[in-house]
Amino acid sequence: MTSKVVQAFRKILGTLRWLGIVSVFLFESIRAQPPAGYYETAHGLTGSDLMAALHQIIDDHTSIPYGSTDEVMRVIDEDQQNPNNLELIYSDFSMDKQLIGSSGSNAWNREHLWPRSARAEWTTPIFTIFGLPTRP
Structure with missing residues (x-):
């Protein structure tokens, strides 16, 4: 060509x-x-009052240690066509849930919501389960 x-x-x-x-x-x-009404308590607020109201809205989340995220991912990333597998976010492959590993094509690894290369600040954790969309 x-x-x-x-x-x-x-x-x-x-x-x-x-x-x-x-x-x-x-x-x-x-x-x-x-x-509906999720942000009602923060409506019309500014500054520290707004920050406090937003914190109050989201502060009942569940923290999951990084070492346990693979357990969570086995649930939230489950392949709808094959419940024994999970869907890998970046590669769009379906793989056996039990094949967790650190490298290679015969294992899956934790995938982060936001890649390290795109981070501006290195003082906060790079992973989060809270921000992941649910699968259809």
Whole structure:
């Protein structure tokens, strides 16, 4: 192929990828609306009062130690087509839940919601279960 054809092809792929990403965020934002009245206690507040109200809204979460996240992931990332497997977020593969490992193609590893390379601050944990969307 000529370089112009390759460039055009890459541009089309880039546009399709961008449209796909936008679609995911659009549909997730529609689906992920908070329950009615969820932020009612924070409405109209500013500054430290707003921060305190928001903290009060979210402070009843459950903390899970990093060493236990694989147990949680076996539930929240379960493959809907095969309950013995889980869906790997970044690779889009389905793999046996019991094959946890640190490397290689025959094992799965914890995948982070936000990659280390995209972090601006290194003082807070890089993982969270709270922010993961539920699977359909």
